Amino acid sequence: MGIINSIVSFKDFVVSRQGEIINLTLQHIELTVFAVIIAIIVGIPLGILISRVKKLAGPVIGFANLIQAVPSLALLGFLIPLMGIGSAPAILMVFLYSLLPIIKNTYTGLMNINPDVIESSKGMGMTNKQVLNLVQLPLAFPVIMTGIRISAVTAVGLMTIAAFIGAGGLGYMVFSGVQTVDNNMILAGAIPACLLALLMDSIVEKIEKGVTPPGIRKADGTIKLSKRKKYKFNKTQKIIASSLVVILIAGGAYLYSKKSDTIIVGCYNSSEQIILGNMLATLIEKNTDIEVKTQLNLGGSGLAYTALKTGKIDMYPEYTGMSLVGIMKQAPINDPDKAYKVVSDYYVKNYGITWLKPFGFNDTYTLSVRQDTAKQYNLETISDLAKVGDKLTLGATLEFCNRADGYAGITKVYNLKFKSFSSIDGGLRYTAIGNKKVDAIDAFTTEGLLKSYKLKVLKDDKHFFPNYDCVPIVSSETLKKHPELKALINKLGGKITEKKMIDLNYKVDKLGEEPAKVAEDFLLENKLIK
Known part of the structure; x- marks a missing residue:
């Protein structure tokens, strides 16, 4: 009975969030395909190069092995200060991890060709380029495609980490589910990711079968036989293929674009942060003509801080204690007013970040x-x-x-x-x-x-924990461009008590309400939007 109830509950969840799941799946596909295509474009030529210049084989494969040995989160940690957050570091990370199977399989496939076959080809008068294109690559193709299949399937799983740095994808569902202990949400992200991995494997397999020359032994050991009729794409299939290419190119341009009049609201990975992030975004969107985008569920305070400092986002909710101890590396200050002044002065002086009025609750x-x-x-x-x-x-x-x-x-x-x-x-x-x-x-x-x-x-009877007053912090540059934002966001000052914040979090964590709806309902209740 419990299993049936779980299945019904999961079905209801998927139905209620189907639009979001479809959107995240499309994001996941786009990010994964970009990373794998770049890996193919770079990996195959590198494999060919090291098969020709043997002394480069050790260093190139060794570097690819080294990248594989670096934990994915650690690699992201190196990339974020250089590239910020969003899709770019996620695509680069997956690209780097996808290189090894492609390079190694290309190299292995070319090196395992019988030397007599190559000599015979040269004896027939073929140039080195012709030998490569007409003999070596066709013979090595099944092995190369195996490397591409491995990379494609692995890339789908790796790309779930993209959500950690605000790039979207199905990892957003997985991380949010883990954060709120919501198994339905975890499954809603994990199951499509698994199906997508199987789909990618199937597509690459079909491509391998379609383009492997007749008479060549395929990866599964069978030999492809020639067919009398050569398959041709019909008009509809050509239109679909062309449309997919256009979507990928347009999507890539969109991923890296940011309009000058766009405000990006960020937050890190907790229900409370996501509620407050949505609250800021909705407040601005409903009261101004400014276009608002969100980068929610970033992987921690340090990441959100780096994103704001480097201009990847324009604002996010932060805590005085978190900044004082975690970012500034100073000793805790128990006086809340003094703590606010210290972090506020430090941020505006060193990084051009303005602290506005506190929301009104202490989340220590x-x-x-x-x-x-x-x-x-x-x-x-x-x-x-x-x-x-x-x-x-x-x-x-x-x-x-x-x-x-x-x-x-x-x-x-x-x-x-x-x-x-x-x-x-x-x-x-x-x-x-x-x-x-x-x-x-x-x-x-x-x-x-x-x-x-x-x-x-348990009561902190020795008053060890400092105040963690929650405050919206905004790029001073953004406030210069849009001075009306300061007064607007300050309307939230003192509006959220600790009890109220617990209730808002409870609606998301226990009752399963969407953070965006919880945030909007609060704004309507307090007449901050119409």
Whole structure:
């Protein structure tokens, strides 16, 4: 019965979000095809080159192997400061990962041709170019196509990471689902990605069969026989093929375009951020004639900050404590007004980024436990937790584990020592505590999942955690171009209490409402839009 209910629930989710799923799938296809085509254009000539110039084979294949050994997120980390966010670094990353199978298979296919066949060809008077085009490449073609098939299928999976840097694609669904512990959303991204990988493999296989010359042994070991009738594309198929090429070219131009009068609103990967990002975008869109685009669900505060600093986005919601400790690498400041002034002055002076009026809520760190754990050990405060910490396990985000106002600081201030702790990002830590894999987790005080999982929020009785007042921050250059934005966005100042933010997050995390709708409803309720 539970399986049937899950299937029905998933079907209803897909029906309700079919437009978004189709759009993300098309984005995924476009990004993947661009990356693989570029890899083919570069990889095959490189494979031919190193088959001719043997001393280059080691360095070229070694470099391609080295790229494969670098974790994809680490590679993105190197590319983001150089290229910013969006589709460009995602396409370059997948292109680099796709090179090795194509280069290696091209090289292997050419080098494994019987030397006698090549000598015979030259004996017939063929030039080196003719030998390559008429003999070597046709014989190596099945092996080369195998490399292309591997690259194409792998590229589909790798491209899900594109969502991490705001490039879109099906990874957006997967990351959002993980963040909100929504299995339907995860499946809505993962299943189309799997089907797309199978489709890519099938298409490349058909291309291989169609263009492999008769008499050549194919990758599956069979030999293609000649056919009397040569297949020709009809008029309709030619129109479809031409249309796809035009769409890819137009889409590529669109991916890199940004109109001068366009405002791009960003945010990083949490339900709260996505709600606030949509709120800013809708507020501007409904009250001005400015075109608004969004780059939501970026992979963390540092990435959103880099995007704003480099002009890839124009604004995003940020937290005073996050900037002070995470970006500026300064000690926490418990006075909220002083913290705001310090980060505001630093950002405007060094990077031309203006901090506007705070939204009105403090979303600071906290530690939380299940109700049964709180009852068993009589836990009300973090000091209470410190007395029994050596009996409990902690699951915390990577950011919490590596921040001065996170794990390192709180264990020192409270003399707190856990039995063990694990780094678990996003909504997965809620899944872990719900399944009793860990006993305590870090959280932000306004997260809707705290309410969903009915967790006990422990009081910070030593006032260790600094204020994390949430504030819209905007490029000063953008405010110069559109000075009306400052007064408009400041209308949100003080409008969102901690209780209200919890309710908004709960609607997304537990009730499954779309962040854009939750944001719009809030703006309508407060008469900020009509």
